[in-house]
Amino acid sequence: MKIMKVAEDKLKKAREEFIAQWGALGTQWGINRTMAQIHALLMTSPSAMCTDEVMEELSVSRGNAHTNLKELVNWGLIRMIVIRGDRRDFYEAEKDVWQIFTIIAKERKRREIEPAVALLNRCAEETKGLKGEDAKVFHKQVKDLEEFVTFASKMSDRVASMKHGLAIQLAAKILG
Amino acid sequence: MKIMKVAEDKLKKAREEFIAQWGALGTQWGINRTMAQIHALLMTSPSAMCTDEVMEELSVSRGNAHTNLKELVNWGLIRMIVIRGDRRDFYEAEKDVWQIFTIIAKERKRREIEPAVALLNRCAEETKGLKGEDAKVFHKQVKDLEEFVTFASKMSDRVASMKHGLAIQLAAKILG
DNA sequence: CATAATTTTCATTAAATACTGAAACTACGA
DNA sequence: TCGTAGTTTCAGTATTTAATGAAAATTATG
Known part of the structure; x- marks a missing residue:
């Protein structure tokens, strides 16, 4: 044509x-x-x-x-x-944007968050109770990171497992 | 030694x-x-x-x-x-994990979210009101994506601008 | 100002990642 | 069982991205 x-x-x-x-x-x-x-x-x-x-x-x-x-x-x-x-x-x-979002969130978690948590766990565990300024600094930082990332990961799970409608309600609260 | x-x-x-x-x-x-x-x-x-x-x-x-x-x-x-x-x-x-998180969130938004929103806006705008099955499908999908991403972006801003303590409170609600 | 210490730049090289195209494989119908 | 249409794999190639190291630029010091 x-x-x-x-x-x-x-x-x-x-x-x-x-x-x-x-x-x-x-x-x-x-x-x-x-x-x-x-x-x-x-x-x-x-x-x-x-x-x-x-x-x-x-x-x-x-x-x-x-x-x-x-x-x-x-x-x-x-x-x-x-x-x-x-x-x-x-x-x-898949055309539903909420579905797309949850799929991508799940995959990112698997590839980016979980290995990080595993590493932080390991490093915190290995240096638990060590004496000395350096060890204290290292342990605290790793522990703080571990707690935060674990926490963020749980949040992400929680949100991604919501029905679209519920997520919108929650969002309204945050933005409102 | x-x-x-x-x-x-x-x-x-x-x-x-x-x-x-x-x-x-x-x-x-x-x-x-x-x-x-x-x-x-x-x-x-x-x-x-x-x-x-x-x-x-x-x-x-x-x-x-x-x-x-x-x-x-x-x-x-x-x-x-x-x-x-x-x-x-x-x-x-910077050692504060909440600070680290907000910095990374901001940078990711700038590099990953904003260009996507700009593209989606443009494509939705260019095909607004076009006739035909194909155009309808395209426009709807792009529009849906645009709305979702814009929305997610606002949420991310809102959370990242919170003080650590407030974010924790909010999180408690979600997880609780 | 001269010079020595340090930072910055950038052409080149190395490493990682993505893509091609053709061969091997599989499933199906005649 | 053979031929055909389609799928899958993968060795080789191309592209992209990161790192090197040495030269140029900058800055402090006597």
């Missing part, structure tokens, strides 16, 4: 920008560009897509598309679906 | 582990290893340190030490101090 309606063109441009930039942002939060782009693509797609469509839309290799689709399935941000009479695997994104 | 007391040895081991592992964790949250290690080193140091001491302790180059010390000062996680009669710059870490 040579001539495209202005509205269609606008949408296409906006969507392309969204996908490209979401990919760039992804690298900021420690997920690779392709993974973030696929996520953006599927979140804003009106229908499920197969691997080849993803490859085509983002101009990436099959291996790259495949790896990142699987990773997104692992996270729970997208799911594989089967279409009757089609041998290919299709994928669709 | 050839022979070291057991207690000193234990402390040294624990501190070395803490610094090494904190560095590894740092890479998970998108800050480079050296920066995280310097932070760990200074947080658990009983006194301020100069660049050469940092280089020595972590076995890193002058350039690397310098760059990351400056970056930590920028963040506000450490500060430069002057010692009478010594030309060298010394550095000491």
